[in-house]
Amino acid sequence: MGQKVLLSSKEINIILHRLACQLLENHLDFANTVLIGIQPRGTFVAERLTKILKEEYKVKKIDLGYLDITFYRDDFRRGDKTLEATATDINFLVEDKNVVLIDDVLYTGRSINAALAALQSFGRPKEVELLTLIDRRFSRHLPIQPNYRGRQVDAINNEKVKVLWKENDGKDVIYLIDR
Amino acid sequence: MSELSVKHLLGIKYLNKKDIQLIFETADHFKEVINRSIKKVPSLRDITIANIFFENSTRTKLSFELAEKRLSADIVNFSASQSSVNKGETLIDTVNNILSMKVDMVVMRHPNPGAGIFLSKHVGASIINAGDGAHEHPTQALLDSYSIREKLGDVAGKNVVIVGDILHSRVALSNIFALKLQGANVKVCGPKTLLPKHIESLGVEVETNLKNALNWCDVANMLRIQNERLDISYFPTTREYTQQFGVNKKLLNELDKEIVIMHPGPINRGVEITSDVADSDQSIILNQVENGVAIRMAVIYLLASKIK
Numbered sequence: 028m029g030q031k032v033l034l035s036s037k038e039i040n041i042i043l044h045r046l047a048c049q050l051l052e053n054h055l056d057f058a059n060t061v062l063i064g065i066q067p068r069g070t071f072v073a074e075r076l077t078k079i080l081k082e083e084y085k086v087k088k089i090d091l092g093y094l095d096i097t098f099y100r101d102d103f104r105r106g107d108k109t110l111e112a113t114a115t116d117i118n119f120l121v122e123d124k125n126v127v128l129i130d131d132v133l134y135t136g137r138s139i140n141a142a143l144a145a146l147q148s149f150g151r152p153k154e155v156e157l158l159t160l161i162d163r164r165f166s167r168h169l170p171i172q173p174n175y176r177g178r179q180v181d182a183i184n185n186e187k188v189k190v191l192w193k194e195n196d197g198k199d200v201i202y203l204i205d206r
Numbered sequence: 207m208s209e210l211s212v213k214h215l216l217g218i219k220y221l222n223k224k225d226i227q228l229i230f231e232t233a234d235h236f237k238e239v240i241n242r243s244i245k246k247v248p249s250l251r252d253i254t255i256a257n258i259f260f261e262n263s264t265r266t267k268l269s270f271e272l273a274e275k276r277l278s279a280d281i282v283n284f285s286a287s288q289s290s291v292n293k294g295e296t297l298i299d300t301v302n303n304i305l306s307m308k309v310d311m312v313v314m315r316h317p318n319p320g321a322g323i324f325l326s327k328h329v330g331a332s333i334i335n336a337g338d339g340a341h342e343h344p345t346q347a348l349l350d351s352y353s354i355r356e357k358l359g360d361v362a363g364k365n366v367v368i369v370g371d372i373l374h375s376r377v378a379l380s381n382i383f384a385l386k387l388q389g390a391n392v393k394v395c396g397p398k399t400l401l402p403k404h405i406e407s408l409g410v411e412v413e414t415n416l417k418n419a420l421n422w423c424d425v426a427n428m429l430r431i432q433n434e435r436l437d438i439s440y441f442p443t444t445r446e447y448t449q450q451f452g453v454n455k456k457l458l459n460e461l462d463k464e465i466v467i468m469h470p471g472p473i474n475r476g477v478e479i480t481s482d483v484a485d486s487d488q489s490i491i492l493n494q495v496e497n498g499v500a501i502r503m504a505v506i507y508l509l510a511s512k513i514k
Contacts, residue, residue, distance in 0.1 A: 095235065098247035098277075098507075109209035109511040112235040120243075148244040
């Protein structure tokens with residue numbers, strides 16, 4: 028099982044800054060925009076972006092929520108394992124808001140499909156966009172594409188993209204692992 | 207990745223500590239779901255559940271039904287009074303007929319202890335015991351412990367007294383199993399006639415003086431006198447029972463700490479607790495009802511994920 032570094036800490040940081048600027052370009056002061064990190068690992072991307080936008084680009088207020096999609100997934104009872112949930116924490120309505128869904132890796136698109144279904148429980152958004160740090164572009168099962176992408180990767184199906192974060196795993200790094 | 211150690215929920219006796227922990231953690235997420243404006247998730251959209259009630263129930267049946275609907279399961283309801291059971295059909299036949307219509311899970315309440323266990327040995331579906339005679343009522347005990355955990359932070363190390371008719375109560379037995387499993391200290395309190403012999407062997411202490419019990423406890427779980435199960439006279443009059451084992455505001459005010467009051471319902475106001483106690487800030491009776499839906503969603507979700 029070999030692994031190679033796909034993105035280093037420095038590269039991740041540059042990409043996050045670029046993504047933050049792209050969000051700024053489209054949403055300016057974030058007055059009618061909310062960011063929603065998909066649990067469990069999209070939340071790290073969402074938190075980093077929020078931090079950059081607030082501290083470096085002086086956006087005063089950004090609504091940030093965490094969305095758990097476990098109960099909306101389409102593979103319930105299809106695997107061997109019980110799907111374990113994580114917390115949802117969205118203390119605002121998305122009704123008429125521009126929502127940016129944020130995840131770390133876009134692979135089959137099924138998580139995003141579930142997230143779109145889950146989002147409906149919090150109102151009818153005006154518009155939904157998708158931001159993803161890694162886009163595995165040849166692996167999609169559904170017609171879902173990101174509006175903002177960090178890095179496009181042509182990983183094949185028996186490869187795995189693993190994203191590590193300093194606050195959770197000790198360092199920022201993205202690996203491509205050969206299974 | 208964790209999952210339940212059991213295929214059915216027949217009683218707390220068959221669960222381990224990790225199972226209870228997993229059910230509580232899953233219930234936390236469902237509690238968030240049922241407090242949204244849209245209280246429904248699609249997890250169980252391809253699961254069918256039969257609610258089979260051979261005994262009357264309002265709260266439990268409603269709570270299970272809501273839990274199932276909020277998980278998007280299809281449900282069928284069956285109550286014995288309007289069924290072929292009255293025409294002499296056996297339990298296995300009744301259930302097998304229902305299962306032939308492609309039902310995946312059965313929630314059953316039955317007057318006979320062990321009815322769920324018996325059924326689990328003879329039919330293929332996943333069984334949830336919603337009360338079997340004087341034996342167990344596992345989801346009630348889970349929601350009671352969950353409510354204690356919510357109010358006091360943890361169940362371990364807490365002093366809990368169960369007051370009333372311990373002899374006929376499935377709620378008491380399931381609660382004793384659940385509380386002991388989580389490391390709580392348990393006392394039972396009631397007239398000697400309504401305390402089973404050898405109850406100490408379950409690791410609980412017996413206290414016949416209510417005031418002493420209340421002074422000792424952090425939580426008092428008040429049970430209803432189940433007149434429908436009392437075949438003989440266990441105490442002289444209801445009035446005398448109330449005088450000795452009823453909780454009122456005056457009694458609570460005399461304690462040097464504020465204890466938590468629970469009741470599995472239905473309440474007989476003025477018998478086991480007075481209205482001012484039932485409606486006070488110390489009472490978490492309505493929280494128990496709310497938590498009941500979240501706990502049942504968690505149990506159904508976790509058991510359903512094992513149906514292949």
